[in-house]
Amino acid sequence: AEKAEKLARGAALKWASGVFYRPDKLEGLGHYRSREAQRNSSIQSRLKSTVQSHLEGVSTGLEQLRSAAGDVQSVRQDLCAVRWHLLGSADGFQRLALLRAVVMEHAQLAAVVRALPQLSSVHELLAQSLRLLHGQQLLEAHAGLMALERLQENITSQLHGSSSLPSDQALGVVESFFAGLQELSDALAQQLWRIVGGGMRLVREDPALFVSAVRIIEREESVDDALLLGPHAHRFPTPGRPKAWRQRFYQVMQETIAAAHFKAAHVDMKGPGLGRHLATLQSDILMELRVVKDLMVQCCPPHYDILSICTRMYHQGLSDYLQDILSRDLDKQEIFTLLSWVLHVYQRSVPGGGGELRVCVRSPGLVERVLDAAHAGGGVQGVVPRGGTRNGPSGLLPVCPAHHRHAGGGAGVWECPVRGSDRGLGVPCEGVGQGTGSAL
Numbered sequence: 001a002e003k004a005e006k007l008a009r010g011a012a013l014k015w016a017s018g019v020f021y022r023p024d025k026l027e028g029l030g031h032y033r034s035r036e037a038q039r040n041s042s043i044q045s046r047l048k049s050t051v052q053s054h055l056e057g058v059s060t061g062l063e064q065l066r067s068a069a070g071d072v073q074s075v076r077q078d079l080c081a082v083r084w085h086l087l088g089s090a091d092g093f094q095r096l097a098l099l100r101a102v103v104m105e106h107a108q109l110a111a112v113v114r115a116l117p118q119l120s121s122v123h124e125l126l127a128q129s130l131r132l133l134h135g136q137q138l139l140e141a142h143a144g145l146m147a148l149e150r151l152q153e154n155i156t157s158q159l160h161g162s163s164s165l166p167s168d169q170a171l172g173v174v175e176s177f178f179a180g181l182q183e184l185s186d187a188l189a190q191q192l193w194r195i196v197g198g199g200m201r202l203v204r205e206d207p208a209l210f211v212s213a214v215r216i217i218e219r220e221e222s223v224d225d226a227l228l229l230g231p232h233a234h235r236f237p238t239p240g241r242p243k244a245w246r247q248r249f250y251q252v253m254q255e256t257i258a259a260a261h262f263k264a265a266h267v268d269m270k271g272p273g274l275g276r277h278l279a280t281l282q283s284d285i286l287m288e289l290r291v292v293k294d295l296m297v298q299c300c301p302p303h304y305d306i307l308s309i310c311t312r313m314y315h316q317g318l319s320d321y322l323q324d325i326l327s328r329d330l331d332k333q334e335i336f337t338l339l340s341w342v343l344h345v346y347q348r349s350v351p352g353g354g355g356e357l358r359v360c361v362r363s364p365g366l367v368e369r370v371l372d373a374a375h376a377g378g379g380v381q382g383v384v385p386r387g388g389t390r391n392g393p394s395g396l397l398p399v400c401p402a403h404h405r406h407a408g409g410g411a412g413v414w415e416c417p418v419r420g421s422d423r424g425l426g427v428p429c430e431g432v433g434q435g436t437g438s439a440l
Contacts, residue, residue, distance in 0.1 A: 111155070142216045221246050
């Protein structure tokens, strides 16, 4: 403060010496003095007013703090009283928890009681659906199964809606009424797989039965998708879902194909018997592919792509079967017979469906293994795929039947004159159908 006062006095003297340096300025000294006096008076009055307002605010704040302290003390006393009351009421709360559990169980049992009229008809619906199933009325039996499943889902959702955790007693009542539902579903599934396993025969003799089986599988796929992807996908687990019957459909088809053609227990593989067996295999496979192309395709939805999938199944089974034959002890003539069949069997065209069914299946490395076995035996030399060279692409069909020739370049590049005339060389065949091949 002392330093500030000295600085102020120095600044004032400097200003005064500058103003009154000339004698003629001394006449205005009284005017300057009165002006500065008024200025100082104004500054002092403002300072006093500011300090007074701050003091009043501090006084008001102190009063409010004293009042708040009293309120806090009062609230603290009230909270202590409430705490003692709560500690004294703990036993009452425990009794209320027991009452809450009883109320929840009552709500669940009330939901079951409301569903009793429907539950009483469950056994009759189960028996009726089983009779329809035994009478080969698959669509009607499946409609009954779906009605029972919807009823079970509705009742279970009511139980879950009444509380977060349904009681074991309530769930047990529901499960006892629907005990035969899984048995009905399994019986229907077994009937479907028998129909799918005999699909090659049924599409020729009784396609309606095969179509009914496919329609049921499509219904089940729709229900699976709705439960897994719908708005209530994770609401609660549904017993027996997802069924994944479409995947099982493909699996049964593949197992049937393998059992019919590639798992023969007693087949003569010695000498001429191998050639006869391979010729029979060729005839049977091409005949069944014609059935798939002409009849089964019409019985399945387009997104099943049944022709391409069946072709891949035959190819996979044939590849595994030929590898099994290669693992046996074959003489030179049998190796030559097998090699000749591998290289040229599908170069024959089979009429069917207003065109030609041409199937081009490739198995990388299989031809090389046959050639290695033949060369190791010293009986077959210089055998290469027709229309190509030894360093060309390899597979069960090195050249697509009646259409393809080697186009040069890297492995696996072949030209189809039917499609390559306007697109250049190196056009691979792309499907089983009329006038084209299929590279699997």
